[in-house]
Amino acid sequence: MKILVSLVSLIAFLLVALPGPLYKFGILDLGTAFTGFKFGVFAGIAALVLLGIQVLFKRDTVRLSSALTAVILSAIAIIIPLSMMNTAQSVPPIHDISTDLINPPEFVAIAPLRADAPNPAAYDGIETAEQQRDAYPELQTLTYTQPKSELMEATEKAVDNLGWELVNNDASVGIIEATDTTTWFGFKDDVVIRVTDKGSERLVDIRSKSRVGGSDLGKNAERIRTFIEELNVVLGK
Structure with missing residues (x-):
């Protein structure tokens, strides 16, 4: 026995x-x-x-x-x-999370890498946005006063600190793209960060999307929160 x-x-x-x-x-x-x-x-x-x-x-x-x-x-x-x-x-059965639900940052360099992925690069739409708004109301566009160049450098540093794979850094349009690979299953989730000017302020939006799976078990929202915390640490906030 x-x-x-x-x-x-x-x-x-x-x-x-x-x-x-x-x-x-x-x-x-x-x-x-x-x-x-x-x-x-x-x-x-x-x-x-x-x-x-x-x-x-x-x-x-x-x-x-x-x-x-x-x-x-x-x-x-x-x-x-x-x-x-x-x-x-x-958590809601979604896998595409963005701080901007009206005009989410778009994947550019990462889009071809997702060509064969079950979840396409395009944003999942209004139904996903509504579910996210109810579940993660705290995830909204960030506002900073630092120059755009400083924010881009800090964003790249935060991406590196988190161990993500940097895919694209286009300072001319204020876009940084990266891929985070989970440890256990090796899931590849993609992130795009957008920095834009608005008068004397800079707006930072983050979008994180899984390549596979219907529900992300809250991982993409968690990833965005983690990035925001790391970005603020890099900026000394």
Whole structure:
């Protein structure tokens, strides 16, 4: 029984831990990877049930170290997928976020890189804008007094600090484009930052969009917030 509990808990853990890297390196498709999550939850629950049976009926075979390991592996297998499901239910099912919902910054140099992506480079439209407005009302155009050249330099520095891949820096039109690759699944999400003059002020807008997936689990909004914080740090605000 002890071996069975350990084996099932390990399988549960692997069903949750491995799909990300396997998808990242092109071994699994995304649907199969997420199916692994589902079976990981089932296997995790099964491991805990088996452990309970072992404790009740074969207590003399229970070892604290192996039991604790089984609980930890099973808990990870159960908690991570359920946490993702909970997050998905708490955010709108969108993947294109912008601080300017009327005239979102457009992808230029990145557009060809998204040619084969399930999610096109074009903005997703009014329905997405309405859902974003309800879910993330704090994401709005930023206003700065620094010169445009200084903001462009600070933006590039912030992009570098965050570990994003710089794709385009066009100071003539005030556009910087970059790609952020997530660690676990290797999802590529694209970002475009636009700096424009408005009298004595400068307006900064950020747009972040996933290449794949219907819901981003709030990742693009989080990315924009992180960028804003980093930009302000670079500017000494």
